[in-house]
Amino acid sequence: MSEEARKKAMDELVAKFAGEKADPYKNYVQGEGLDILDAQYVRNLRKVPLKPWARRGGNAAYLNHDASKSSNDCYVMEIEPGAMLKPHRQMFEEMIFVLDGRGSTKVWNNAGKSLTFEWKAGAIFGIPLNCWHQHFNGSGSAPVRYIAVTNAPPVINLYKNLDFVFSNPFEFTERFNGEPDYFAAKNDRELWTIRTNFIPDAVNLPLAIAHERGAGGQHLRFNLANSSQQGHLSQFPVQTYKKAHAHGPGAHVVILSGEGYSLCWNDGLENKPDRFDWEVGTLIVPRDGVYHQHFNTGPQPARYLAFRTGASGAKNAQGVVKCFYSKRIGGHQLDYADESQEFRRMFEEALARHNLKPAMDAAYEKELETLPPAGE
Ligand SMILES: [Fe+2]
Incomplete structure (x- = not known):
């Protein structure tokens, strides 16, 4: 088969699947005013250009890979010096790695169980499912930049309702109930x-x-x-x-x-x-x-x-x-x-x-x- 014939066959396939490219998750990211960049290879996460994200109160960009629609995504977030993000909860899971800076995070639930812990560049932690959380930059002069990997795409594509995902009162107390050593550095x-x-x-x-x-x-x-x-x-x-x-x-x-x-x-x-x-x-x-x-x-x-x-x-x-x-x-x-x-x-x-x-x-x-x- 010639190169031309192969390209034509692929173009025909692309046309047949074109209607499946859009999905509620991508509509959500676009609605937030943020870019989706290709995650396959990013030379330096510290240099990814970010845009203001009103929902969260920081600056961010989304990074998606080929199969993110049904698996997971990631985003890069910056908290400006002396600033904090807004309180937030979400019906999907999130793992965070701190690239730069230092700060703290408060995690709480509606039952009044609350914990605050400090971190700096190099730290890894998880946000318990649908818990309220808020991140604070601990420096007045240097920004915080972190990367987060989440399973937002399958969740948003499944429920197709942002109120359900971001304003859901359900408490997963078996995942977090204010245990005092929850964010202790255990070995x-x-x-x-x-x-x-x-x-x-x-x-x-x-x-x-x-x-x-x-x-x-x-x-x-x-x-x-x-x-x-x-x-x-x-x-x-x-x-x-x-x-x-x-x-x-x-x-x-x-x-x-x-x-x-x-x-x-x-x-x-x-x-x-x-x-x-x-x-x-x-x-x-x-x-x-x-x-x-x-x-x-x-x-x-x-x-x-x-x-x-x-x-x-x-x-x-x-x-x-x-x-x-x-x-x-x-x-x-x-x-x-x-x-x-x-x-x-x-x-x-x-x-x-x-x-x-x-x-x-x-x-x-x-x-x-x-x-x-x-x-x-
Ligand atoms: Fe691998």
Whole structure:
């Protein structure tokens, strides 16, 4: 088939689905007077241009990915120096990462249960479902900027009624009832999971060892405010890269430290990857089902945060997330042994700019201990 014929066939498909592009969620964002920017790759969240948001009292922009309509979204919010946002409640869940500044948040319900906690850049916390909350900038001279990942799109598209979503009196007291230690920085851990609603410093929090993702990786998973959303932190050493994997949409990856790049490609098209160079503050949201791989090319460990839906990782019958095990046995993780040699050459070239060389041999050998035979 010629390039022209392929384009014509795709144009015909686009026309057939055009009527499904609009939805109540997008109408809502437009009605708020805010822009929706493409979330697949944002070089620096600190530089995203924002507009005033009357409902909330700050400045904001929405970032949407390919499948946000049915999964999740994110927005960037700025609170001006000395300012506060308006009290707010919403019938969807929200996870927050503070990019810049310091401040506090008050959370309360109609029964009069109220808590206030302080945070600064690097903090992560969750807003309990439909609780009143208000954010305050603690500085008179510097703005606060945070990123929030929410499941507003499926909620707004389901109920199609903003009064229901933003003025709903229902209290989920099983999720929040003013427990005094609710936003305490707990260190209650089990294997790869930390049980807490508040992480004061995600950049420096010690993580757990996770060989499954390759090359000395570290990992820590969390679930904030009894939400259906999930998050994790991952770190990988200098001169290394992680194994590639694929999963469902809506994993919002924010680079917390280090420098490098990520490759994204459709399965079978690894000869045509998209390359996204990153720095501290970059956001990458791999598209639905797309293979992606993160490479550390800088002189220090690379760490990222991922905010995602609880359903973004398909699981096998035993409950294991498929992107944690080999494609050779039906998983969604590509073994080093099966990756493109061109990727290795590209990594070597990128490291050379810092006079560094790949330190991957130990990871390649370690993989062989458990690598299933090809074609099994
Ligand atoms: Fe991923």
